[in-house]
Amino acid sequence: MSPTQAGHPSVPxxxxxxxVAATRTEVQAAIDxxxxxxxxxxxxxxxxxxxxxxxxxxxxxxxxxxxxxxxxHLALRACGIGPGDEVITVPNTAVATVAAIEMAGARPVxxxxxxxxxxxxxxxxxxxxxxxxxxxLPVHLYGQTAxxxxxxxxxxxxxxxxxxxxxxxxxxxxxxxxxxxIGDIGCFSFYPTKNLGGYGDGGMAxxxxxxxxxxxxxxxxxxxxxxxxxxxxxxxxxLDELQAAILRVKLTHLDTWTTVRRALASRYxxxxxxxxxxxxxxxxxYGRHVYxxxxxxxxxxxxxxxxxxERGIGTLVHYPTPIYLQDAYRDLGVTQGACPIAEQAAAxxxxxxxxxxxxxxxxxxxxxxxxxxxxx
Ligand SMILES: *Cc1c(COP(=O)(O)O)cnc(C)c1O
Numbered sequence: 001m002s003p004t005q006a007g008h009p010s011v012p013x014x015x016x017x018x019x020v021a022a023t024r025t026e027v028q029a030a031i032d033x034x035x036x037x038x039x040x041x042x043x044x045x046x047x048x049x050x051x052x053x054x055x056x057x058x059x060x061x062x063x064x065x066x067x068x069x070x071x072x073h074l075a076l077r078a079c080g081i082g083p084g085d086e087v088i089t090v091p092n093t094a095v096a097t098v099a100a101i102e103m104a105g106a107r108p109v110x111x112x113x114x115x116x117x118x119x120x121x122x123x124x125x126x127x128x129x130x131x132x133x134x135x136x137l138p139v140h141l142y143g144q145t146a147x148x149x150x151x152x153x154x155x156x157x158x159x160x161x162x163x164x165x166x167x168x169x170x171x172x173x174x175x176x177x178x179x180x181x182i183g184d185i186g187c188f189s190f191y192p193t194k195n196l197g198g199y200g201d202g203g204m205a206x207x208x209x210x211x212x213x214x215x216x217x218x219x220x221x222x223x224x225x226x227x228x229x230x231x232x233x234x235x236x237x238x239l240d241e242l243q244a245a246i247l248r249v250k251l252t253h254l255d256t257w258t259t260v261r262r263a264l265a266s267r268y269x270x271x272x273x274x275x276x277x278x279x280x281x282x283x284x285x286y287g288r289h290v291y292x293x294x295x296x297x298x299x300x301x302x303x304x305x306x307x308x309x310e311r312g313i314g315t316l317v318h319y320p321t322p323i324y325l326q327d328a329y330r331d332l333g334v335t336q337g338a339c340p341i342a343e344q345a346a347a348x349x350x351x352x353x354x355x356x357x358x359x360x361x362x363x364x365x366x367x368x369x370x371x372x373x374x375x376x
Pocket of ligand 1: 069188202203
């Protein structure tokens, strides 16, 4: 808790410095190890982290790359997806998901979402399939699994790839299995704010298909089968040894942090159960939520955010504008009304503070402030 100017306690949306303190000694030892070794990009730390993280999500192979965006971009390219192809995703995601589809040269097509989970609605995805469709790209939004069973069935029936955007869902479960290890390729980000975050950019694509793993390895480093021998056109998207060493340390804490996130979420759920004007997130029958974000909904979102801001409570909106309505993507020709459920959600959602270094007392400050809001 840090005092606001008025002297009241405040709760920032995120506190990355508190996270640093929790593992500082171990991380410093890992950094020292890398400095002593003098090997800085794609080396033993990356190898070890790839193995550990792939095993964590139940995949055979992990390929470390420079970001979650690149994991998605290279996953699509590894599947041979490019110009002329369509990839079905959702409009309520990080712009990175759509940027990655376009980096591969393919066209993003938007499916609407389920009104409860706010993840890809299988029926809407089915309706979006055309002869050009090559892949489904559902997002495990906010840390909760997408409804993968019907999506996998759809992919199988239409000969499509299923690529998981698991950038917000490290350790989330779908019917008992970790997400990311279920589709053809799972994509993760290790951006500092993610549930497993480094101290810089990083990402990983995981797969149990040895052919796709090989393609991913080639693509991330100039298409090199060996030094100076390019067998396909690749890019430079490598994970560095410092990030991998830091992430190896942090991976050993991930389950504990997930447990804390879930306990704090449950504290919010209990305290806010009586606020009938507020819709709360929660587990679904087929999944375990890891609460990357704790996203509530109200029809009076803007007034509610203002109320919380006046009480020193930091909130954010993930995400305020469906991607096809953003200026940069107007030329896709997708207009207002294309995904009505996603558009309605965008106007109602707000993310409350939730991270593993938030205290129960801070959650209580937030819930007191929430309950002091009088809906009009
Ligand atoms: C963070 C994120 C990405 C992109 O990851 P970067 O590492 O920032 O490139 C992609 N998709 C989703 C859903 C994300 O949350």
